[in-house]
Amino acid sequence: MSLEYVEAVHLVAARIRPGSVLTYGDIAELLGAGGPRQVGSAMAGAADGVPWWRVLRADGTLPAGLHERALPYWQHEGMPLRNGRVRLPAARWQPGVADFAAVDALATDLLRPPAGPEPKRRGDLL
């Protein structure tokens, strides 16, 4: 079962324990594909059910707008905060063996692009 990058990102996000967070860069690294910006882009289309407030920028904040919407969740989950920003050193999620394995599986699936437009063969002459 091949997986779409966006899906993978959402699935990883869903694994983050309440009270913990991951940065965009972390997820990109865990998936071993794309970069922080790709993850951010993916999160933009996150459906309800995806804990988007647990995926932050490297400085423990979220873009304007999302930041305020996230505060209630953070407080409710008892995130280690400091000046309204999540304190990364204390909140960064550390996947257990099971989670790590699952994430690794996702990463592997990503290596099989779904319907990649077949690289067009440039003539048999060249």
Place this chain on the structure above:
DNA sequence: CTTTTGACAGCGT
């Protein structure tokens, strides 16, 4: 093929 655009990251000031 080049340019622009994003829920970014790191580093120097």
Place this chain on the structure above:
DNA sequence: CACGCTGCCAAAA
């Protein structure tokens, strides 16, 4: 600690 700049990665124009 806050800005400003530069670097990055993919996708879309």
